[in-house]
Amino acid sequence: MKIIIVLFSTILDYYISSFLNENTLFLPLLTLITLYLIDANNTIIFIIGLIYDILYTNVLFFDALIYLFSIFLVRKINFKSKIISSLILIINYRVICYLVLLFFNNIKFDLYWLIKNIYSSLIVNIIYMFIFFLFFDIIKKKKRM
Amino acid sequence: MKKGKKNKKIIIYLIFFIGALSLIYYSLNIKKTNFIFEQVIKDFFYNSFSFNKKECNLSIDNQMILTYNNNLKRENNELKSLLELKSEEIRFISSKVINRDISFWYNNFTINKGKKDGVDLDMIVINEKGLIGIISSITNNTSTVKLISNSNLVDKISVRIENENDGVYGLLSRYNNLNNTFVIEGISENEEIKKGSNVFTSGLSEIYPGGILIGTVENIKTDQFDLAMIIEVKPSVDFGNINYVGIIERIKK
Numbered sequence: 001m002k003i004i005i006v007l008f009s010t011i012l013d014y015y016i017s018s019f020l021n022e023n024t025l026f027l028p029l030l031t032l033i034t035l036y037l038i039d040a041n042n043t044i045i046f047i048i049g050l051i052y053d054i055l056y057t058n059v060l061f062f063d064a065l066i067y068l069f070s071i072f073l074v075r076k077i078n079f080k081s082k083i084i085s086s087l088i089l090i091i092n093y094r095v096i097c098y099l100v101l102l103f104f105n106n107i108k109f110d111l112y113w114l115i116k117n118i119y120s121s122l123i124v125n126i127i128y129m130f131i132f133f134l135f136f137d138i139i140k141k142k143k144r145m
Numbered sequence: 146m147k148k149g150k151k152n153k154k155i156i157i158y159l160i161f162f163i164g165a166l167s168l169i170y171y172s173l174n175i176k177k178t179n180f181i182f183e184q185v186i187k188d189f190f191y192n193s194f195s196f197n198k199k200e201c202n203l204s205i206d207n208q209m210i211l212t213y214n215n216n217l218k219r220e221n222n223e224l225k226s227l228l229e230l231k232s233e234e235i236r237f238i239s240s241k242v243i244n245r246d247i248s249f250w251y252n253n254f255t256i257n258k259g260k261k262d263g264v265d266l267d268m269i270v271i272n273e274k275g276l277i278g279i280i281s282s283i284t285n286n287t288s289t290v291k292l293i294s295n296s297n298l299v300d301k302i303s304v305r306i307e308n309e310n311d312g313v314y315g316l317l318s319r320y321n322n323l324n325n326t327f328v329i330e331g332i333s334e335n336e337e338i339k340k341g342s343n344v345f346t347s348g349l350s351e352i353y354p355g356g357i358l359i360g361t362v363e364n365i366k367t368d369q370f371d372l373a374m375i376i377e378v379k380p381s382v383d384f385g386n387i388n389y390v391g392i393i394e395r396i397k398k
Contacts, residue, residue, distance in 0.1 A: 058289045059172040065165045108322045
């Protein structure tokens with residue numbers, strides 16, 4: 001069930017990004033959020049990140065490893081609220097991506113680009129989080145009945 | 146005992162960290178082609194889930210061909226008296242951008258044509274406004290286009306700046322992300338170049354045919370020694386917003 005939800009979120013990532021342009025405020029990170037919310041283990045995070053890389057980027061281990069780092073850091077911080085943790089995860093992911101690309105000289109130093117990517121990543125992912133919690137609440141209630 | 150375990154943990158984390166950085170470096174800077182499993186997964190996914198397989202709008206297709214032919218005609222007229230030209234046909238393969246990652250927005254994107262459509266590595270990609278990039282990797286059904294604004298590609302492009310004489314030749318040295326311009330350095334101060342002059346590919350490289358518009362001269366400065374000019378070129382293509390592209394296939398007779 002969890003794997004199906006993750007794969008669904010990966011496909012949804014693709015469909016939402018198909019409507020994007022550079023200046024959009026709706027950058028999806030649904031795969032990353034889902035992996036965190038379902039408490040996936042490190043192997044699954046790595047494999048799903050690898051699949052994400054194969055499908056959507058040309059760089060094979062990039063997202064696989066950065067997903068691992070970002071989720072690892074957020075789990076270490078260990079906020080009680082999953083919503084705040086997810087927001088920190090989004091910021092974490094964007095900052096780590098930016099630093100890695102900067103370190104390997106793939107982008108120029110541009111803090112505005114980083115800030116723009118962070119605030120553009122918030123809206124659609126927060127909406128997705130609420131839908132996710134609602135969906136799991138409904139399933140829990142049905143199981144109790 | 147406890148200290149030993151702690152040290153062991155730190156060493157393992159360090160090894161993992163260095164290994165991760167190496168893998169990332171490999172995939173960002175060394176990896177050139179897709180492995181077979183990547184091709185299979187990509188082809189399966191885009192065949193199954195890609196919607197809107199409609200072809201590029203015919204009028205955009207025609208605009209691209211017209212732009213290319215007009216520029217090529219101009220080049221040919223100038224070169225005819227000097228060189229023996231090999232005649233070659235070109236074929237356009239129109240394509241749609243199906244994926245573009247925000248982290249690599251100015252580096253590359255994926256299009257919905259691949260090997261089975263006749264696409265090959267190092268083919269040039271343009272739109273009706275000018276040069277976009279080259280094909281850097283292919284699967285059966287998709288291809289990855291490396292943009293000319295990519296820092297790995299920009300300094301290998303030989304250009305010709307139009308002027309009243311035969312034109313001035315130079316090399317694009319980098320792409321300035323802050324003001325979205327290409328920079329040409331090392332042009333002699335004695336050359337006459339005006340703002341607004343068109344900049345085309347020179348045709349001096351094996352990969353880029355001549356006569357494809359890159360942009361227009363926006364700003365002319367001199368270097369710190371006042372010996373050479375630094376020219377900023379505003380790209381004709383809006384790299385932030387690309388939806389349909391044309392791939393040039395050169396068929397030599």
